[in-house]
Amino acid sequence: MADRVSPEVRSRMMAGIRGRDTRPEMMLRRGLHAAGFRFRLHDRTLAGRPDMVFPRWRAVLFAHGCFWHGHDCHLFRWPASRDEFWRAKIGRNREVDQRAAEQLGAAGWRHGVVWECALKGKARLPLTDVIEACADWLRSDVPTLEIRGLA
Template identity: 60%
Template sequence: MADIVSPAVRSRMMSGIRGKDTKPEILLRKALHAEGFRYRLHDRKLPGRPDIVLPRWKAVILVHGCFWHGHHCHLFQLPGTRTEFWRAKISGNRDRDDRNRQALLAQRWRVLEVWECAMRGPGRLPWETLLAETVSWIRSDRKL
């Protein structure tokens, strides 16, 4: 299937997609702050520059977009155009995610991944449940 916009328009659209400070990330950060948690953002000293770093709890939270990280859910669908490019791009993102997660675990950080589909769409969790589970994980000593 051919793209419905020109390559220049598609390029401009794609360049406007944020890699950090996304809506799901900001929503979770504000809620955690309201719960009394203090954190750092995108710490350059840590592998992959995690979205939310909670040093007191030795925990990091990664907020993943389902499309960009190739999550197997209703929000991910491989594009019909340039499929080999997108397959390689998303596969590379997933490989990098795995390497960063392993490096964080090797440094004894606890890692929680929060997926976009948990926050939006028909399969989303109730917000109170998602927040309560995240807070519970932070305060626990659970690895995942």
């Protein structure tokens, strides 16, 4: 299936997609900061360059976009064009996520993932519930956290 827009327009559209300071990430950051948590952003020294690093709690949080990380929810759908390219790209993203989680765990860091579908779309959770779940997890010693939208 051919692309519906010109290569120049597609390039401009793709260039506008952010890798950091995304809307879901900003929602989490604002909520956790208001709850009294202090964190560092995008620490290059840690595997996967986590979105938020909580040194006091020895924990990191990732705000994953459902499309880019191939989440099995209503927000993810395989693109109809360039199927081989997208399957390889999203597959690599999943591998990188898995490797980063293993490396963080081996280094003694707890890691959590908040999926985009938990914060937007028809399956979203109330933001206060997401922030409260993250705060409870940070204060605990549970090794992992995953927050996803309602099924």
